Amino acid sequence: MPQTPADPWWKSAVVYQIYPSSFQDADGDGLGDLPGVIDRLDYLHTLGVDVVWLSPVYPSPLADNGYDISDYLGIHPRFGTLADWDRLRDGLHERGMRLVMDLVVNHTSDEHPWFADSRASRDSPYRDFYFWRPGRGDGPPNNWGSVFSGPAWTRDDATGEYFLHLFTRNQPDLNWENPKVREQVHDIARWWLDRGADGFRMDVVNFVSKAPGLPDGPVPPGSGYGLFAEYSINGPRLHEFLGELRDAAFAGRDVLTVGEMPGVSVEQARAHTDPVDGEVSMVFQFEHVDLDHGPGGKFDRVPLDLRRLKGSLDRWQLGLADRGWNSLYLNNHDQPRAVSRFGDDGEHRTASAKTLATTLHMMKGTPYVYQGEELGMANAGFSDISEYRDVETHNHYLHAMAAGADEARVMAGIARMSRDNARTPMQWDASPNAGFTTGTPWIAVNPDHTEVNAEAALADPDSVFHHYRRLIALRKEHPVVVHGAYTPLLPEHPALYAYTRTLDGTVLTVLANWSADTVAVDAAPAVAGPRPELLLGTHPAAEEGVFAPLRPWESRVLLSR
Template sequence: MEKEKWWKKAVVYQIYPRSFYDANGDGIGDLRGIIEKLDYIRDLGANVIWLCPVYKSPMDDNGYDIADYYHIDEAFGTDEDMDELIAEAKKRGIRIIMDLVVNHCSDEHKWFQKAKADPEGPYGKYFYIKKGIDGKAPNNWRSIFGGSAWEPIEGTDYYYLHIFTKKQPDLNWENKELREEIYKMVNWWLDKGIGGFRLDAITYLKKEAGLPSYPADGEDGLVSVAHGALNQPGIEALLREFRDRTYGRRETLTVGETAGLTPETLLSFISLEDGVFSMVFEFSWCQLELKGPNYFWYDRQEWTPEDLKRELFSSHEMAGDRGWFGVCTENHDQPRSIDHYLPREGRNYYGATMLASMYLLLRGTPYVYQGQEIGMRNCAYASMDDYNDVSTHNQYNRALADGFSPEEALRLVQLESRDNARTPFQWDDTENAGFTTGKPWLKVNPNYTGLNAAQEERDEDSVLTWYKKMIGLRLHSQWSELISEGTFAPAYREEKNLIAYRRSFEGKTLLVLCNMQPEERELTLVAAPGQVLADNYKEAAFTGNTVRLRPYEVLIAEEA
């Protein structure tokens, strides 16, 4: 019997615990804070929570450097708090999926401590540890966060590989003993009752045999690690074994963060028949402004709604009816979507609600990132001293090294920093936005006095109310089966600055029209529409089969 694909009827709410809600007043969000806010998430309509890492960690990369996979970091609470969170979420019909980081661990993990003490011993083989060449690193790979991807082991002539920060040594998945340790840990968490995993940086697991150097692609003499470590041949075999030994035996949701997938490999990852994961994130349209393998923030290109439409449509047409995506416009690694996707004149209620409908009704499982549902915005700190994120500081220093002024480098940071999405959640208009009674670990966005959840819950015309309406339409309406099971097809593709598509199932069709421009437009439809399900201007403007779409209007209607 085929496993139930319950995740096709899911809306996932992503929580970045450090910034969600602080229950004990130390300035850091925690598990007890999440427990206190479960009713808020239930009332929004989400039925799954993706929890960013809460494992023991020195927090060099805010928890994505794990020192102990089996225990909760004291900053977030206790192991018992985690058990309570799983149980309390279940009472409300909400499943918890954990962030799983197994491309690398922390340099403070006991495995790495043993590897450093004996690089040629059994734990040395859990990592990529090699002797240097003439006192230099074993190859010229550049870390994603900048600088060499190799760090010397002090007092020896050995180096270890780290694709991310030097405190995140890469795990060697070619080593069977290491894989067995990971399978044991993953099954332990599944036995505790979690509903699945988001798999971090998972397409970096396989490295090219021999770890060769490549021609440099920068003045530093280094080359992007993507050449030898991203989506390498043979990775699918590793991942299929992983699936079959762990989550594949159960009814789980697994979503991969899968940079580097090609059209040829996509379906093997997301096939509804035999995919490695339930779904992967569709990121091709999430950072259209960044180009090149290194994603330097200064290496930018202009894009238009037509570019967004092209990427969105091509990926969904590639997946067709056989594959499944996790769809999102925000997460903990991206700027806020209102500032990212919309010009200044569209950064308002209409733009925010149009973007929400555009992605929440796509074929796939939608993910709502905390604060997105109330329209939280980027926060442009005035000083680099206010930024916490390690990649932000690396990008700033990279820009300075390549000739940008401090002012220019700071402006790039303000546009792209991951801290834009990590400012504390804005619960109300009291001090620190109601996030904490202490000093927040990261400065609160000062716009909280006029933009917060308490205010929007009282407003029938708020962004939050619109999100609830769209999630209700997706999960609890006569159209729910069409939205979860129906086909996807682009519509009115030739219309500039219009993203329009059809969702069809068993003879019924919904038409979604998103006007991506600050000007009105008239659109002649192939037929007069039937029932109008939603319009962010409240009343749709029809004359026969011609519709007038106002700036950033979204119209959702039955197609007759």
């Protein structure tokens, strides 16, 4: 189907996220870098992805692995130089791929010159670039909590006031109520686009508008700190702020923009991604990856009920069917590995990795592949807190230990859900450091790299890698994958994930067994269309035909014209 103004290129694209510290080290210092990414561009081209999203590579003190930026217009020396970035841009463009940068503008580093000036004096011209408030009694201005545990305020001795940080104390929140802040953000975005970037993933961008007056949350003062989404995100000026950014930086440019928006609703996402007056191409929502969080939060994981996951993703598919656009993901730098979390990283690792991908990639929206996902990379398997590098993980451990929690239980939760599970080095081959570095890696390599690695996957035509490659190719070959209407099937089935996509008489049916048991196919034959053919499967074709019972973690994609 030819592209139209209503159907821009990114609707048929597949995005590959690179976490630069862990992708490829070219100089042997144990840290990934831009020359290393350049060395692996042919691998990405073989996979068939259209876009590379580069997690932050800006100058940073690295309090939160680069999401604390001290200079928005440079490259951290550990990653290379602006000349290296130019070579990466050119290498991608020469291969027909595009480059998306990470725009982190809810907060800066506390070492950014704006903040250094802001904290120097209450009369600083940059004072209002951030949220400074006097304390209340012996404590902070309100009872807001940080995403990374503890209060969201830190007292600064230089002026005796508190500054707001919804993440670490090294990440002070920018005050977007100040038009000069917004102008600076517009300038930054234009600078990178003028240099050849093809868009942005915008970190926690719905945090930039907060409730006027920064009121207390419903927890009574003095009883603790809480995360109050009704006050700290999706504020009353969000559409205004993002609309200004769109008009000032994105308008008239052929770019992809995705807003990371924790706590966003389907209705809000429809408005943000409306092709007529929305502000971004698509949003990252978190509803589906929060379903296994227990009463104690993300580190208190509970078993996932597939019916709840289907209900969530179906709501988003149907809710954005006629207005707006979905992003599709199970993995990223902030989530544990999907094959360990949702699949089976033991006996059925290969099949479950393929089935998770099949289920996701055949939906309507733009799929995102996180580095190593296409290999079936699993959780890190760390057992000691000293092996972790993530600030959120260490903060959780310290707060839990101080509260008297059982250490074995705390460590079990961390092993399942820590962000470092996604941040171990990319597994290129079976050598001691997985081909990632000739030095000592900044974080340990997963021991399973001797079996799970890119070299082995490329050589095996039945590997997870080649299954991803085929899924990506289907998106290019069959317009129904991009444009077809989505209809869920069997929403209450506890193990079978099934749906159809339909377009102009073509019916694509997805049947996916999310379990280690054999599962019968019930309702699919009635809706799959006449004489469906097996377009792609995780297992050899069944003798009984395309509607034979699904073997453990088997999935099939059927096509009827």
